[in-house]
Amino acid sequence: MLSELPIHAVLPEIGEALSNSNQLILQAPPGAGKTTVVPLELLNAPWLDGKKIVMLEPRRLAARNAALRMADLLGEAVGQRVGYRIRQETKVSAATRIEVVTEGILTRMLQRDPALEEVGLLIFDEFHERSIHADLGLALALQSQTLLREDLKLVVMSATLNAEALKCVLPDAAVVTSEGRCFPVAYRYLDIRRKQPEAKTVATVTAETITAALKAETGSMLVFLPGVREINAVERALQGALESDTLLAPLYGDLARAAQQHAIAPAPAGRRKVVLATNIAETSLTIDGVRIVVDSGLERFVEYDAASGMNRMRTRMITQDSAVQRAGRAGRTQEGVCYRLWHENKPLVPHARPEILQSDLAPLMLELANWGAIVDELAWVDTPPKHAVDEASSLLISLNMVDASGRITPHGEAALSLGVHPRMAHMLLHAKAQGLGYEAVLLSTLLQERTGFNGTDLGEGMGWLDRSLQSGACGSVLHHAVNVLKKRTGCERSGTVKTDAAGVLTALAYPDRIAKRRARGSERFLLANGKGAVLGDATAFLHDDYLAVAEAGGAGEALRIFHAAALSPSEVESWFKPHIRTDEAVSWNDEAGRVEALRTQRIGAVVLAQSRIDNLSSDLVARGVLDGIRRGGLDLLPWTQKSRALRERVNFVNRHLPETFVPMDDATLLKTLETWLLPYLEGIRDLKGLQKLDLYAILSGLLGWDALQRLDALAPEAVTVPSGSTIRIDYADPGQPVLAVRLQEVFGWERTPTVLEGRMPLMLHLLSPAQRPVQVTKDLASFWREGYAEVRKELRGRYKKHYWPEDPYEAVATAKTKKGMARG
Numbered sequence: 001m002l003s004e005l006p007i008h009a010v011l012p013e014i015g016e017a018l019s020n021s022n023q024l025i026l027q028a029p030p031g032a033g034k035t036t037v038v039p040l041e042l043l044n045a046p047w048l049d050g051k052k053i054v055m056l057e058p059r060r061l062a063a064r065n066a067a068l069r070m071a072d073l074l075g076e077a078v079g080q081r082v083g084y085r086i087r088q089e090t091k092v093s094a095a096t097r098i099e100v101v102t103e104g105i106l107t108r109m110l111q112r113d114p115a116l117e118e119v120g121l122l123i124f125d126e127f128h129e130r131s132i133h134a135d136l137g138l139a140l141a142l143q144s145q146t147l148l149r150e151d152l153k154l155v156v157m158s159a160t161l162n163a164e165a166l167k168c169v170l171p172d173a174a175v176v177t178s179e180g181r182c183f184p185v186a187y188r189y190l191d192i193r194r195k196q197p198e199a200k201t202v203a204t205v206t207a208e209t210i211t212a213a214l215k216a217e218t219g220s221m222l223v224f225l226p227g228v229r230e231i232n233a234v235e236r237a238l239q240g241a242l243e244s245d246t247l248l249a250p251l252y253g254d255l256a257r258a259a260q261q262h263a264i265a266p267a268p269a270g271r272r273k274v275v276l277a278t279n280i281a282e283t284s285l286t287i288d289g290v291r292i293v294v295d296s297g298l299e300r301f302v303e304y305d306a307a308s309g310m311n312r313m314r315t316r317m318i319t320q321d322s323a324v325q326r327a328g329r330a331g332r333t334q335e336g337v338c339y340r341l342w343h344e345n346k347p348l349v350p351h352a353r354p355e356i357l358q359s360d361l362a363p364l365m366l367e368l369a370n371w372g373a374i375v376d377e378l379a380w381v382d383t384p385p386k387h388a389v390d391e392a393s394s395l396l397i398s399l400n401m402v403d404a405s406g407r408i409t410p411h412g413e414a415a416l417s418l419g420v421h422p423r424m425a426h427m428l429l430h431a432k433a434q435g436l437g438y439e440a441v442l443l444s445t446l447l448q449e450r451t452g453f454n455g456t457d458l459g460e461g462m463g464w465l466d467r468s469l470q471s472g473a474c475g476s477v478l479h480h481a482v483n484v485l486k487k488r489t490g491c492e493r494s495g496t497v498k499t500d501a502a503g504v505l506t507a508l509a510y511p512d513r514i515a516k517r518r519a520r521g522s523e524r525f526l527l528a529n530g531k532g533a534v535l536g537d538a539t540a541f542l543h544d545d546y547l548a549v550a551e552a553g554g555a556g557e558a559l560r561i562f563h564a565a566a567l568s569p570s571e572v573e574s575w576f577k578p579h580i581r582t583d584e585a586v587s588w589n590d591e592a593g594r595v596e597a598l599r600t601q602r603i604g605a606v607v608l609a610q611s612r613i614d615n616l617s618s619d620l621v622a623r624g625v626l627d628g629i630r631r632g633g634l635d636l637l638p639w640t641q642k643s644r645a646l647r648e649r650v651n652f653v654n655r656h657l658p659e660t661f662v663p664m665d666d667a668t669l670l671k672t673l674e675t676w677l678l679p680y681l682e683g684i685r686d687l688k689g690l691q692k693l694d695l696y697a698i699l700s701g702l703l704g705w706d707a708l709q710r711l712d713a714l715a716p717e718a719v720t721v722p723s724g725s726t727i728r729i730d731y732a733d734p735g736q737p738v739l740a741v742r743l744q745e746v747f748g749w750e751r752t753p754t755v756l757e758g759r760m761p762l763m764l765h766l767l768s769p770a771q772r773p774v775q776v777t778k779d780l781a782s783f784w785r786e787g788y789a790e791v792r793k794e795l796r797g798r799y800k801k802h803y804w805p806e807d808p809y810e811a812v813a814t815a816k817t818k819k820g821m822a823r824g
Contacts, residue, residue, distance in 0.1 A: 006028075007037045007038065021172055021174050025156050025167070025170060027160075030159050032181065035057075035069075039053050047120070052119050054109070057101070062126070062280075063101065064089070082098045106141075123156075125158070138154075165381055184336075190341050196343060198315075209341060214272075217337055220288075226278070265288075279322065279326075286333075295326045299322070304360040360421075427508040438497065440508075443506065445482050449478060451474065451478060456537040515528070515564070533561050534558045544567070582600070584597070598613065638692075643699060649711055649717065651664055657756070660710075675702075677698065715737070725741075744802065744813065744814055746764075747813040751780055752777070769799045
């Protein structure tokens with residue numbers, strides 16, 4: 001009975017809290033009765049003053065059944081004092097005082113009347129599910145309460161709440177906690193010897209568990225599966241395996257209303273029921289007679305992938321709080337048992353990430369533009385991520401729904417009135433203007449509803465959906481969805497359906513996903529957003545080089561295309577001119593080794609056409625050469641030993657006496673190409689022309705006459721040794737210059753020669769007649785005293801024709817042999 005529910009114990013506390021405050025946080029476990037009892041109890045509160053109560057439910061089925069239950073408790077039909085508004089269905093009247101709403105309905109109400117003049121109380125039920133609509137609705141309601149309606153009362157309630165996080169945005173809220181009522185539940189875990197099922201195998205393991213549990217236990221059963229595909233698979237597996245007294249009933253969001261009601265209704269007397277459900281049955285629903293729960297431990301969810309700009313359907317393990325909610329279904333009315341298809345020691349994540357942190361925020365940002373606020377002006381339980389906000393804002397600007405300052409445009413207002421994703425709205429509005437409104441309705445339905453179409457080609461899907469609608473084969477849910485869109489857009493079927501327009505229509509919704517085949521015969525495509533994609537169906541679009549991609553996903557570098565439509569080059573050119581950018585670029589072609597100028601037409605990363613540009617100005621050509629040098633490096637230039645040596649001498653001096661000369665290191669020369677090289681590139685456009693440059697003259701001119709004289713003094717290019725030879729100094733190592741010279745040519749030198757005006761001795765590499773180092777030293781005098789005798793002994797034996805005196809100081813320096821010396 002209603003009077004026996006645990007929530008009744010705290011009703012006085014709830015009433016007092018709302019009499020003294022306009023904000024309340026209510027924590028009440030499953031089965032406490034908060035969803036049905038609290039709105040009815042507060043309906044006659046004096047502070048309500050005859051205004052309405054609006055309660056937000058995150059799921060349509062829960063919203064409808066909460067309204068039905070409350071109406072039943074009042075002894076009325078739904079739509080009188082208690083009604084509901086959900087997507088594609090409304091049951092309210094002038095007498096309605098309690099409205100249960102879902103999805104974007106509350107947001108629509110706030111946008112139409114920011115003060116909510118007819119509403120006295122807003123209730124956010126099951127807030128722990130953290131739908132993006134609930135987060136947005138709460139943020140808008142809080143601003144409305146602050147700026148327009150101080151008397152508007154807000155209640156946030158759920159079985160599991162982070163009260164501390166909520167208190168940050170509801171600072172004036174009282175917190176009331178209700179005890180739950182749950183009968184004991186026994187747990188049965190997966191045998192540790194069995195592998196935990198994945199999405200591909202979960203249907204088989206679940207069907208086995210259901211069969212065993214029905215034999216071992218009494219009562220009806222609620223089975224949690226990740227999605228419709230698995231529900232259908234389990235249903236097929238159980239056909240013929242159940243006793244005649246056992247009914248099988250699927251339960252998911254897009255199921256027809258009659259089938260949903262059949263699933264949640266009590267089993268007929270003498271029979272039991274097995275309900276195969278998604279996580280739609282986790283909260284706010286009580287299925288009478290259920291005392292067995294089979295929990296697959298999996299759920300399917302939509303995650304927005306910012307990297308690809310697409311939503312991806314994923315399957316994951318449920319969180320700990322979801323596992324608690326599911327198990328609690330077995331103990332609502334009596335002792336129960338929960339079969340968990342995972343190992344007992346497997347840890348679960350405590351809570352799921354809120355939708356607002358992992359969703360496409362384009363719809364939210366359009367709502368905010370219409371509201372006239374930016375993200376930072378509102379109070380959020382979790383602030384929307386900046387990268388997702390920026391990406392959504394860029395999309396809306398590209399669709400002309402908001403301007404650069406964030407204000408909504410007339411096109412954005414028209415799009416918002418359609419109640420669909422901004423991409424779909426953009427398509428519908430433009431298609432209607434071009435006489436393709438009904439076709440756009442078909443495509444929008446295909447992309448937003450579960451239609452049962454599994455093909456890749458959306459053109460084929462539109463034809464299939466139209467035929468199904470005309471024959472009545474697609475069911476009432478799809479008929480209703482199509483009719484709602486037709487009514488909102490004013491588009492009706494007229495004549496033959498133009499399924500060949502699917503590509504244009506898809507591209508209107510997803511201009512950033514216009515795709516071009518990478519190579520003839522390839523299954524790989526490049527999308528306008530820069531992402532790679534590959535056809536999931538190799539037999540589709542064999543002769544089409546352009547596609548408009550609506551859905552792609554999967555792991556890895558390239559996305560897998562699931563739904564797309566063919567485009568022709570002429571359609572791209574005629575329909576998407578505003579998105580086509582023409583670039584004229586002069587650049588260096590690495591492969592050809594020359595400057596090329598190209599005129600490129602592109603949509604994002606997709607190149608539509610390219611042509612060469614002739615008769616370029618010499619300045620553009622020269623700058624194209626510089627571009628090639630920057631990319632290929634200075635090695636493209638014709639360096640001689642003399643020009644390299646000049647750079648090395650400059651770099652050596654600057655290393656030890658900073659800023660003495662203009663820097664000539666690689667990084668600086670590449671950065672300043674316009675300064676020192678550009679003036680010499682007249683008439684040069686390829687590698688062959690570059691080879692004619694005199695880099696020594698160019699760099700000498702960069703230094704200037706005075707600096708060259710100073711360079712010769714600090715870092716001479718060569719040194720004259722006692723034999724009379726002029727030997728080049730090697731400055732390749734800026735830390736230590738080297739003089740490599742034959743030992744016999746430095747007889748008579750008493751000290752090591754120096755550079756930097758005497759500051760640094762050279763490193764001498766004293767060579768044998770065969771040009772091999774026999775000694776490396778910076779202290780020549782020490783070598784003559786301590787090392788020469790040993791070196792002389794070795795060299796005399798190996799090079800007998802050469803002159804090896806005992807006293808290197810008095811000896812004659814020479815580059816000749818003994819015979820050569822004798823000849824004079």
